[in-house]
Amino acid sequence: MKLFAMILIGILASFVIWGTHDLPERGDPQSPANLGVSTYYIENAYIDSETPNMVTAVLADYRGFDTFGEAVVVVAAALSSLLILLRRRRREDGSEGGLFSEVDAQKAGPDPSTSPSGGAP
Amino acid sequence: MTSRFESIFLFVVARAMVPLIQVFAFYVITHGHYSPGGGFQGGVMLAASIILLRISLGEESYDRFPREAGIVIGGFGALAFALLGFASMAFGGNFLEYALAVPGMGAEELRYWGIFFAEVFIGFLVWGALVAIYDALESGGVE
Numbered sequence: 001m002k003l004f005a006m007i008l009i010g011i012l013a014s015f016v017i018w019g020t021h022d023l024p025e026r027g028d029p030q031s032p033a034n035l036g037v038s039t040y041y042i043e044n045a046y047i048d049s050e051t052p053n054m055v056t057a058v059l060a061d062y063r064g065f066d067t068f069g070e071a072v073v074v075v076a077a078a079l080s081s082l083l084i085l086l087r088r089r090r091r092e093d094g095s096e097g098g099l100f101s102e103v104d105a106q107k108a109g110p111d112p113s114t115s116p117s118g119g120a121p
Numbered sequence: 122m123t124s125r126f127e128s129i130f131l132f133v134v135a136r137a138m139v140p141l142i143q144v145f146a147f148y149v150i151t152h153g154h155y156s157p158g159g160g161f162q163g164g165v166m167l168a169a170s171i172i173l174l175r176i177s178l179g180e181e182s183y184d185r186f187p188r189e190a191g192i193v194i195g196g197f198g199a200l201a202f203a204l205l206g207f208a209s210m211a212f213g214g215n216f217l218e219y220a221l222a223v224p225g226m227g228a229e230e231l232r233y234w235g236i237f238f239a240e241v242f243i244g245f246l247v248w249g250a251l252v253a254i255y256d257a258l259e260s261g262g263v264e
Contacts (some may be wrong), residue, residue: 006145024199028248034209039127046230048229048232049229049232049236050229050230050232050233051154051232051236052154052155053153053154053155053156055157055241056154056159056236057236059159060153060159060236060239060243061217061219061232061235061236062157062236064206064216064217064239065206065217067205067239067243068202068206068217069197071160071198071202071243071247072192072199073244073246073250074195074246074250074255075195075196075198075249075250077250077254078191078192078249078250078254078257079192079249079254081253081254081257081258082192082253085257085258085260086151086257086260087226096149096212098221099188099189100188100256100260101189103260104211106169
């Protein structure tokens with residue numbers, strides 16, 4: 001099984017190396033990546049937005065929607081980790097407790113009557 | 122991780138380092154136009170200063186920066202960034218085109234300030250989100 005995996009990786013690696021022969025030379029000004037929209041950014045970033053740092057102009061202006069998606073991914077990661085890692089306890093009147101109510105309750109001391117697991121850890 | 126390490130060196134050095142880190146983080150965020158940096162980098166530095174407080178001060182840091190504040194700041198940043206995009210749509214531009222109708226400002230200047238506020242909101246967002254992730258991990262294992 002290990003031999004099979006190594007042979008498979010070797011075949012895939014040879015395909016990838018074979019594919020690099022079609023790539024343009026590094027820094028070639030005539031390569032497709034340098035003939036497209038990047039020329040416009042280099043020439044017009046300061047004229048369009050008065051921003052000397054071209055990277056910032058591309059990040060927050062020309063590619064603002066992409067940056068917005070990246071930023072929302074970060075917030076989604078924070079929300080998911082809060083939802084997965086925190087267990088919220090219900091208050092005695094049935095309403096939802098605060099986000100960190102379980103943590104605060106444990107810091108304040110064990111309280112068996114309201115603990116959802118039925119006892120102090 | 123919730124008990125303070127009883128070391129006077131850690132206590133003094135951390136309290137001296139945190140404001141310097143925060144000032145440099147604001148510099149990185151607001152100078153994204155002129156130098157390497159921007160919202161993501163500065164937000165990470167702000168989050169690092171809060172996490173340094175968490176590690177060194179322990180319980181006391183939750184009085185200064187509550188646990189709930191992390192995700193509130195992160196959500197505020199995301200909402201403000203989205204509203205910045207929708208505001209330009211209300212004035213007839215595309216999403217995040219910064220086509221706000223502010224009198225006396227040309228299109229270039231508007232885009233300059235649009236980039237600036239986008240960076241500031243990204244800074245808030247990353248700051249709050251990373252502190253929230255740290256607090257969620259730090260409070261794990263609660264039964």
